[in-house]
Amino acid sequence: MKDQVGGNQKRARFQALCQSLRPDLLRFAFWLSRDRALAEDVVQETLLRAWKAQDSLQDEAAAKPWFLTIIRREYARCFERKRFVTVDVDDLVAREEPTLAAAPEAQDLAEMRAALFRLPDEYREPLVLQVLMGFSTAEIARELDLSNAAVLTRLFRARKQLRVLCGEDTSLDPQE
Amino acid sequence: MMDCARYRRLIMIDPQDPDPSLREHRESCHGCNLYTERLMRFESRLDHALRVSLPSDRVVWLSAKSRPARHSPAYRRGWFAIAASVLLAFVVAGALWLSAPGPSLAAAVVGHMAGEPQAWRRTDVPVPTRALQDVLRNSHLRLTDATGVVSYAASCPFRGYRVPHLVIQTASGPVTVMVLVHEHVAKQVGFDEQGYRGVIVPVAKHGSLAVLTRGADTDPKTIEYIAARVLDSIVWTG
Numbered sequence: 122m123k124d125q126v127g128g129n130q131k132r133a134r135f136q137a138l139c140q141s142l143r144p145d146l147l148r149f150a151f152w153l154s155r156d157r158a159l160a161e162d163v164v165q166e167t168l169l170r171a172w173k174a175q176d177s178l179q180d181e182a183a184a185k186p187w188f189l190t191i192i193r194r195e196y197a198r199c200f201e202r203k204r205f206v207t208v209d210v211d212d213l214v215a216r217e218e219p220t221l222a223a224a225p226e227a228q229d230l231a232e233m234r235a236a237l238f239r240l241p242d243e244y245r246e247p248l249v250l251q252v253l254m255g256f257s258t259a260e261i262a263r264e265l266d267l268s269n270a271a272v273l274t275r276l277f278r279a280r281k282q283l284r285v286l287c288g289e290d291t292s293l294d295p296q297e
Numbered sequence: 298m299m300d301c302a303r304y305r306r307l308i309m310i311d312p313q314d315p316d317p318s319l320r321e322h323r324e325s326c327h328g329c330n331l332y333t334e335r336l337m338r339f340e341s342r343l344d345h346a347l348r349v350s351l352p353s354d355r356v357v358w359l360s361a362k363s364r365p366a367r368h369s370p371a372y373r374r375g376w377f378a379i380a381a382s383v384l385l386a387f388v389v390a391g392a393l394w395l396s397a398p399g400p401s402l403a404a405a406v407v408g409h410m411a412g413e414p415q416a417w418r419r420t421d422v423p424v425p426t427r428a429l430q431d432v433l434r435n436s437h438l439r440l441t442d443a444t445g446v447v448s449y450a451a452s453c454p455f456r457g458y459r460v461p462h463l464v465i466q467t468a469s470g471p472v473t474v475m476v477l478v479h480e481h482v483a484k485q486v487g488f489d490e491q492g493y494r495g496v497i498v499p500v501a502k503h504g505s506l507a508v509l510t511r512g513a514d515t516d517p518k519t520i521e522y523i524a525a526r527v528l529d530s531i532v533w534t535g
Binding site: 223249253281289293 | 302305306309310311328332335339340342343344345346347348349350351
């Protein structure tokens with residue numbers, strides 16, 4: 122009986138944890154896949170897997186990277202199962218227009234979102250991890266299985282390219 | 298002393314970098330100070346841009362017991378699976394609403410809820426399969442596994458008919474579903490009445506489906522999503 126109560130409390134805590142992280146997990150999956158429906162599916166599968174594997178999460182403070190790892194694996198599985206055809210970025214932007222849209226007074230946000238879609242995956246992902254998920258360089262390196270130096274380079278190139286794509290004045294930007 | 302090129306490179310990698318040597322350079326170099334201000338404005342826009350508004354509540358909590366159906370074009374669509382259990386709650390709808398002069402369908406559904414507070418409790422104990430089948434059989438339907446674990450179901454009197462009344466535990470808490478095969482609506486109707494928020498959706502050839510949550514914590518889009526998922530999981534047998 123005592124075990125059951127403890128189990129219920131644990132489940133409830135885990136569920137609350139998932140609930141609190143879910144918005145960011147969805148955003149991460151969205152920027153990873155650039156496909157809202159796919160992001161929802163990936164996160165849904167992630168929650169199921171996380172639920173089943175919750176005992177392996179020893180420290181709730183480490184929950185975010187733990188979930189992100191599952192999301193990335195789930196997303197990778199999509200490629201194993203399906204042969205994704207090459208899609209024109211313009212088509213992706215058009216398809217996700219409702220999600221990328223911003224208020225009329227903030228059109229620059231919509232433009233930046235479209236620019237993020239155009240950023241190569243290897244630059245977009247570390248940038249999202251840093252800005253959206255608050256990861257440090259070392260955490261990004263661990264998550265993406267890269268060296269610290271590689272992460273620094275990708276972050277630098279990500280911002281540099283993004284600024285060009287957004288039409289920013291880059292005349293004073295540093296060279297690589 | 299750090300030079301400007303190095304400073305700008307480092308700040309481009311991480312504009313929030315708290316390294317004291319970066320701050321030192323910034324404070325001593327007017328050009329880099331201006332450059333940083335511009336970059337920080339860009340960074341703020343980037344942060345806002347990344348925080349897209351996504352219907353996060355559309356992803357529902359899954360029970361480990363349930364395995365969702367898959368019918369997604371991109372991946373495994375439709376396989377949400379509402380986590381949990383359905384409560385069986387049964388209310389004697391009450392003479393009050395029955396005698397009331399023509400309440401709206403939404404008001405009648407809400408009125409029905411008032412008499413069944415026990416239906417809203419959280420539980421992960423599934424209703425026996427046979428009991429669930431008995432409730433659903435009278436309305437000529439069954440539920441696929443994609444519904445998740447149904448833990449509570451009752452056949453309730455409602456406007457002169459007996460209708461399946463289910464409660465499903467979702468990520469948004471308990472959700473009541475009433476299958477109203479005798480109630481036809483022309484279009485989807487959302488409502489927020491007396492502490493209940495819900496939606497009634499038309500079901501071709503089978504009346505309508507009411508989905509309700511208690512309180513205002515669940516947004517209407519989530520409720521619509523849950524309603525769509527429940528509809529997807531219904532197989533009509535007659």
